[in-house]
Amino acid sequence: MRGYVLSIWNWLDPIYYFFSRLTLLPCEGAKSNIFRIRVTKYKGRNVILSDGTRINKNDILVKIHLHNAKLLKELKDIKSDLKKAKFIYHYVQKSLPEVEHYIRECRQAYMIKGIVGITMLNKGCERLGFEVVDISNPIYKWFKWFAFLPIELLAEKHTSWEILISRKPNYLFMSTNKLSEMYKG
Template identity: 65%
Template sequence: MRSCILSFWSILDPIYYYCSRLTYLPCKNNILRVRLTRYKGKNILLSDGTPINRNDLLVKIHLHNVKLLKELKDIKSELRRGKRIYQLVQRSLPDLETFIMNHYHANEIKGIIGITMLNKGCSRLGFEVVTISHPIYKWFKWMAFLPIELLSRQSTTNTTTLLEHKPSYLLMSKSTLSKLYRQ
């Protein structure tokens, strides 16, 4: 059943890619897709002193979920799956840094933003985890992540931990990204 849904999702993914204005990073082994966005949340001051204010230009990162789920399908241990996701994101961030520095809006881009329910280990990658304050938006994102979360689980019996997961913003300033991942 899971492989059937994943096959169907693989067919729909190019349509989603087109409609969401996502861009692939130049490196083929990258797990991220990106697009420019204007920040619409509350003002945030990152730990390195970078302010993120309403309408600031950020690069929004998206995990390539179909590619990720195919990568994880044979890994049974949740711990090993988490480590693999961490490695894939870590391997992708230098390409993201190069993409931003070579972008024609590089001087305007203040950082990167993502929304995820997978926030364990994110701080070790350099991200700051910020709670989504708007309750309706948080609920909407939780519902959007629900199918991905269910497909990625090895066991569908323990749904209580699913209810505990809350979507959060992941933010990183451009200077932190460069400091940690410049090639």
């Protein structure tokens, strides 16, 4: 059953990609980048990051999206949840330098304050340089939880409903200064 759902997902993914205005990052080396990105205006509540960067409504950020179809395809043969978490961690770590390079070379670079993502996979994010911030709008939080539910069900075979219900989506932020400090070149 999972195989069929993944096949359908892989078929629908290019359509989602087209309508979401996401961009694939050019990549060096054997593995491609796990992120698809787009420059966007932030619409959440104001946030002050630990390095003093203020993210306000309508500030320009690079929104990062995990390429879930690709990720699920690569995770399908990994049985251990710990090995899956390590795989995702290292994939994100190897992909962030290309995000930094994209921002540095972007014609809007001087306006971009940072990167933002939304995820339910927030363990270990701080070690990657992200700051985890709660989503304050309960309707938007519920919408994102519901949107992530199929991914969670496909990624983890033995997750109980209690665990799924207890997980919540969060914003992940990183300022462009911190991104450059950690991942430049």
